[in-house]
Amino acid sequence: MDLFTLTALLGDGLAVGSIYALTALGLTLVYGLLRVLHVAHAGVYAVGAYAGWWAFRGTGSFVLALGTSAVVAALVGLFLEAWFYRPLQSRPPHVALIGSIGLFLAVGDLLRILFGPYQQSLPALAPTPVVGMLTTPQLFVVAATAVLLLGVYLLVEQTRLGLGWRAMAQDAQTAAALEVDLPLMSRLAFLAASLLAGLAGVLVGAYYNQVYPTMGAVLAYKGLAIVVLGGLGNLWGTVAAALLLGLLESLAVAYLGNRFPPEGVAFVALILVLLFRPQGLFSRARR
Amino acid sequence: MYVVTIFQLLLIYGLLTLSLNLVVGLAGQVNLGHAAFFGVGAYVGGTLLKAGSPFLLALAAGGVAATALGLVLGAVSLRLRGDYLAIATIAFNFAVVAAFLYTPYFGGAYGLSGIPRGMAPGTYLLALLATFALAVFIHERVRNSESGYAFVALRDSEAAAEAIGLSVARFKLVAFALSTALAGVAGVFYAAYIGTLRPEDFGFPLSVTLMAMLVVGGIGGLWGPILGAFLLGGFAQAFAFVHDYQAVLYGLLLALVMRYRPQGILGRTS
Amino acid sequence: MRRVWFVLFWLLGAALAQVAKVGVLAPLSGPAAADGKSVLTGIQIAADEINASGGLLGRRIELVVYDDQADPRLAVNFARRLIELDKVAFIIGGSYSGASLAASPVANEARVPFIAAYAVHPDITRGKAYAFRMGLLGPTQGRVGAFLAHHLGAKRVAILSIQNDFGRSLEQGFRDQAAKLGLEVVFSEVYPPGNQNFSPLLARLKASGAQVVYASGYYAEAANLVRQAKSLGLNIPIIGQEGYDSPKFIELAGPAAEGVYITTTLDRDSRSAEVQGFLRKYQDRTGIPADMVGASGYAALKVMAQAVQRAGSFDGQAIRRGLLGLINIETAVGKVYFFTTEGDPVKSATVQVVKNGQFRRFLNVTDLALLKP
Numbered sequence: 001m002d003l004f005t006l007t008a009l010l011g012d013g014l015a016v017g018s019i020y021a022l023t024a025l026g027l028t029l030v031y032g033l034l035r036v037l038h039v040a041h042a043g044v045y046a047v048g049a050y051a052g053w054w055a056f057r058g059t060g061s062f063v064l065a066l067g068t069s070a071v072v073a074a075l076v077g078l079f080l081e082a083w084f085y086r087p088l089q090s091r092p093p094h095v096a097l098i099g100s101i102g103l104f105l106a107v108g109d110l111l112r113i114l115f116g117p118y119q120q121s122l123p124a125l126a127p128t129p130v131v132g133m134l135t136t137p138q139l140f141v142v143a144a145t146a147v148l149l150l151g152v153y154l155l156v157e158q159t160r161l162g163l164g165w166r167a168m169a170q171d172a173q174t175a176a177a178l179e180v181d182l183p184l185m186s187r188l189a190f191l192a193a194s195l196l197a198g199l200a201g202v203l204v205g206a207y208y209n210q211v212y213p214t215m216g217a218v219l220a221y222k223g224l225a226i227v228v229l230g231g232l233g234n235l236w237g238t239v240a241a242a243l244l245l246g247l248l249e250s251l252a253v254a255y256l257g258n259r260f261p262p263e264g265v266a267f268v269a270l271i272l273v274l275l276f277r278p279q280g281l282f283s284r285a286r287r
Numbered sequence: 288m289y290v291v292t293i294f295q296l297l298l299i300y301g302l303l304t305l306s307l308n309l310v311v312g313l314a315g316q317v318n319l320g321h322a323a324f325f326g327v328g329a330y331v332g333g334t335l336l337k338a339g340s341p342f343l344l345a346l347a348a349g350g351v352a353a354t355a356l357g358l359v360l361g362a363v364s365l366r367l368r369g370d371y372l373a374i375a376t377i378a379f380n381f382a383v384v385a386a387f388l389y390t391p392y393f394g395g396a397y398g399l400s401g402i403p404r405g406m407a408p409g410t411y412l413l414a415l416l417a418t419f420a421l422a423v424f425i426h427e428r429v430r431n432s433e434s435g436y437a438f439v440a441l442r443d444s445e446a447a448a449e450a451i452g453l454s455v456a457r458f459k460l461v462a463f464a465l466s467t468a469l470a471g472v473a474g475v476f477y478a479a480y481i482g483t484l485r486p487e488d489f490g491f492p493l494s495v496t497l498m499a500m501l502v503v504g505g506i507g508g509l510w511g512p513i514l515g516a517f518l519l520g521g522f523a524q525a526f527a528f529v530h531d532y533q534a535v536l537y538g539l540l541l542a543l544v545m546r547y548r549p550q551g552i553l554g555r556t557s
Numbered sequence: 558m559r560r561v562w563f564v565l566f567w568l569l570g571a572a573l574a575q576v577a578k579v580g581v582l583a584p585l586s587g588p589a590a591a592d593g594k595s596v597l598t599g600i601q602i603a604a605d606e607i608n609a610s611g612g613l614l615g616r617r618i619e620l621v622v623y624d625d626q627a628d629p630r631l632a633v634n635f636a637r638r639l640i641e642l643d644k645v646a647f648i649i650g651g652s653y654s655g656a657s658l659a660a661s662p663v664a665n666e667a668r669v670p671f672i673a674a675y676a677v678h679p680d681i682t683r684g685k686a687y688a689f690r691m692g693l694l695g696p697t698q699g700r701v702g703a704f705l706a707h708h709l710g711a712k713r714v715a716i717l718s719i720q721n722d723f724g725r726s727l728e729q730g731f732r733d734q735a736a737k738l739g740l741e742v743v744f745s746e747v748y749p750p751g752n753q754n755f756s757p758l759l760a761r762l763k764a765s766g767a768q769v770v771y772a773s774g775y776y777a778e779a780a781n782l783v784r785q786a787k788s789l790g791l792n793i794p795i796i797g798q799e800g801y802d803s804p805k806f807i808e809l810a811g812p813a814a815e816g817v818y819i820t821t822t823l824d825r826d827s828r829s830a831e832v833q834g835f836l837r838k839y840q841d842r843t844g845i846p847a848d849m850v851g852a853s854g855y856a857a858l859k860v861m862a863q864a865v866q867r868a869g870s871f872d873g874q875a876i877r878r879g880l881l882g883l884i885n886i887e888t889a890v891g892k893v894y895f896f897t898t899e900g901d902p903v904k905s906a907t908v909q910v911v912k913n914g915q916f917r918r919f920l921n922v923t924d925l926a927l928l929k930p
Contacts, residue, residue, distance in 0.1 A: 002764070004760075005760045005761070005763075005764060008756060008760040008789060009756075009757055009760060012754065012756040012757060012760075016754060031370075035370070037370060037373070083546075084542070084546055087546070088545070088546065088549060091549045093369065093370065093373075094311075094317065094498070094502060095502070095545050095549040096545070097373070098495075098498060098499050098502045098503075098541055098545055099541060099542045099544075099545030099546055099549075100542075101495050101499070101541065102499070102537075102538045102539065102540065102541025102542035102543075102545065103538065103541075103542045104538070105534060105535075105537065105538030105541070106534075106535050106537075106538025106539045106541075106542060107538070108534075108538075109532075109534040109535035109538060109586060110535050112586060112590055113532070113535060116594070117586075117590030117591040117593070117594055118591045118594075118805055119591075119777055119780075119805060119809055121808055121809050121811075123811060126811075127784055127785065127787070127788035127813075128788070129788060129790070135788050208753045208754075208781055209780070209781075209784065209809055209810075209811065210753070210777060210780070210781070210809055212777070213590075214588055217751075218751065221377070221381070221491070224374055224377065225374075225378070228371070228374050232370065232371075249754075249757075250754075250756070250757045251757070253754075253757040253758060254757035254758065254760055254761050255761070257746040257747070257758065258720065258746060258747050258748050258749060267377075267378035267379070267381040267382045267385075268378070268382050270374070270375075270378040271363065271375050271378045271379060271382070274367055274371050274374065274375045274378075275363065275366055275367070275375075278367065278371050288637065288641055289634070289637040289638050289640075289641040289642055292633070292634055292637050293634055296630065296634065388720070395725070396720055396721045396722050396724070396725050397678070397722045397725065398655070398658075398722070400658050400678075400680045401680060401684075480633075481629055481630065481633055481659055482658075482659065482662055483629060483655070483658040483659050483680075485629070485655050487655075488628075488629065488630075488655075523626075523631050523634075524634055524635075524638070532586075533586060533624060533626070534586045534587060534626070535586075
């Protein structure tokens with residue numbers, strides 16, 4: 001394997017893995033606190049992408065696009081938390097799950113009705129080679145993700161909010177008894193998760209130069225796989241799993257092609273993990 | 288004829304929701320991969336029908352194949368709970384679809400087409416109605432029998448059920464076996480109905496639809512699943528005049544019913 | 558005075574009641590919605606055109622459109638609905654292969670002519686007297702692709718196929734012809750529909766020493782493929798097919814689209830009045846340039862109209878004979894020499910190349926040996 005191919009694959013794998021990390025992080029954060037599989041998260045991602053596209057189209061500024069997507073996605077996330085998820089907290093899990101899937105479908109189609117079924121281009125990151133075969137979009141995505149992850153780390157480990165989250169994730173009842181404001185924790189978690197999802201959406205839109213109504217679909221499924229592999233509720237395990245998956249996909253596809261169905265293999269692996277190490281690859285056994 | 292065709296599809300959906308209810312509503316397990324068993328039955332039965340075999344043989348083969356796979360998933364369910372099981376069933380669905388997509392014998396990406404009905408249209412309708420009646424019968428027998436109470440005990444609290452001496456493992460497996468057998472049989476009827484099969488028709492979206500039908504109609508009882516099947520199954524046809532707003536209305540229906548009537552339309556508030 | 562208006566309205570109503578109902582199945586929502594919109598636009602343009610010049614056998618065409626979401630279950634039931642409730646004269650299948658495969662037997666059984674605008678699966682028409690298609694079969698187009706590769710002087714080729722019936726049938730035809738022409742396949746891979754990341758495969762493709770890439774896909778995948786190929790420094794010719802044939806491909810691929818070849822049936826540089834007229838009308842109506850899918854819908858309705866004209870009636874059997882009797886007609890998607898008894902068209906193909914951000918003709922293919930299905 002020559003150096004050119006190696007850098008190409010590494011760059012690609014890290015970039016893709018970074019995007020996975022940004023989306024899956026929100027998913028696992030929500031799960032850790034509320035024990036709900038927030039499938040509609042992929043819908044928030046798509047809405048963020050369209051918000052960013054719209055801003056870019058209007059102003060030509062990618063920075064504004066990022067900001068707009070973050071704000072819009074966060075608002076949508078807060079709305080979903082208040083109107084949908086919190087009222088259903090005491091219900092069996094399938095209720096939120098099915099409803100969430102319904103929301104995801106509805107949002108996707110609504111985007112189509114509003115903006116048309118055609119892909120929209122978001123030419124903010126031109127694919128020019130930079131170092132070896134690493135390209136500008138790849139570097140940008142990896143750098144942006146690193147910054148955001150740093151932010152999340154500081155938030156979770158160094159602030160009272162983070163402390164509240166960790167308490168709630170570990171034991172909600174005790175946390176409430178210790179006067180942690182659970183509804184506030186929940187709201188802020190959705191805000192953070194949705195913000196990350198929106199940013200991920202617009203980054204992907206720029207990276208592949210395509211924003212389209214069903215763009216959340218792939219992440220809806222992959223996201224689930226990643227949070228399980230990383231350990232449901234385990235933030236850093238999820239990040240590690242996401243990056244690992246990105247790199248593995250890159251290498252596997254390059255050298256094994258798609259002769260073995262990529263989803264099939266990934267999901268069989270997932271079942272095995274669930275059977276033999278359900279806490280994920282990176283957590284200590286908890287149950 | 289048009290009405291009859293739709294009715295037949297709704298009956299097939301009804302078979303699927305009733306069978307899913309055995310596992311989800313009665314035994315309290317999660318199954319977001321039910322479409323896989325439907326697909327296995329359809330592909331196995333369809334292949335046989337295409338080869339000229341009699342309908343009953345195809346029906347039996349489809350049912351058996353689906354049950355075999357169902358026992359595998361049942362065994363998996365013995366080790367996993369709740370969200371983990373949900374994800375495992377999703378993964379299972381994807382794996383089965385991938386198997387169809389990449390197996391040349393089943394047509395691979397081309398799918399399986401040109402499947403004959405295997406009998407006269409009138410006979411088909413009668414056979415389907417008879418099977419549906421049988422499914423209702425089985426469903427009610429299970430629900431109202433000792434096994435049924437065991438299932439419900441299982442659903443409400445596995446720990447308690449075990450404490451009073453119920454063999455949790457046995458009942459879970461029985462539930463999965465019955466459920467997937469029915470789904471496989473429904474698959475064979477479907478293959479004869481539509482004549483052409485493609486791997487993506489049996490993927491996760493369909494499993495979600497089936498689960499949605501169950502949940503919107505109301506889990507656990509008899510009429511809930513049937514209502515869900517008929518309502519959501521006939522949705523596209525009934526709302527044909529809405530042209531291209533079908534998908535958004537469908538999604539909204541799911542979200543709103545879950546939000547404002549989480550027990551389902553005919554479900555009981557427990 | 559009011560009585561005059563009343564009578565006039567009544568007459569108008571009576572006149573309007575003389576309609577010819579034409580059924581349309583197209584994916585208007587769901588993942589295939591973009592193509593659904595294109596094909597419907599093409600069909601609508603054709604309907605307006607026909608109505609403006611007197612209608613079909615004196616009757617105004619009324620399109621009865623159902624959204625099948627490219628789902629066979631919906632297609633089967635909507636096909637029945639069109640036949641039994643709406644009582645259409647014929648059906649235009651504007652959907653993908655899966656849905657068309659489910660719908661065509663229904664139409665065939667009821668002796669209602671069905672024409673698939675662009676779906677490629679051979680079984681749609683095979684063994685069905687009343688099922689026709691407007692588009693090229695996959696293997697035929699594949700053969701044209703191999704011919705082009707050879708024409709460009711390549712000896713070693715790479716194949717990258719989309720993993721569905723579209724990609725597989727194209728690859729089949731390409732390989733058959735490539736073998737005959739002595740081309741060596743040095744790299745062959747598939748990818749799942751919807752895939753956006755081609756870099757891993759392209760990195761390895763670059764190392765294989767191929768001189769030309771035959772890559773199948775729809776415009777969304779193709780745009781990424783081409784873009785990433787350029788960013789990896791892969792500068793060999795890329796041959797696409799009608800899946801690329803959309804202005805969206807050029808828009809999404811950006812500068813990387815320059816020089817990409819496609820085998821298709823919509824010739825932008827055609828001197829045929831039919832083609833140029835359609836291109837102009839589509840641009841005027843939608844504000845964007847036409848694509849092959851839209852052209853196929855337009856051509857399908859125009860061809861059916863000609864068949865009805867020949868038949869002199871709306872009887873299914875007569876229309877069918879009318880279709881089979883058509884010879885050497887110019888359509889928006891190539892010159893149809895005739896329809897085979899299987900219902901497939903033997904028609905000319907074209908190779909377009911992207912020049913200055915537009916599809917332009919590179920060469921036309923009229924060799925019947927290549928084109929016969």
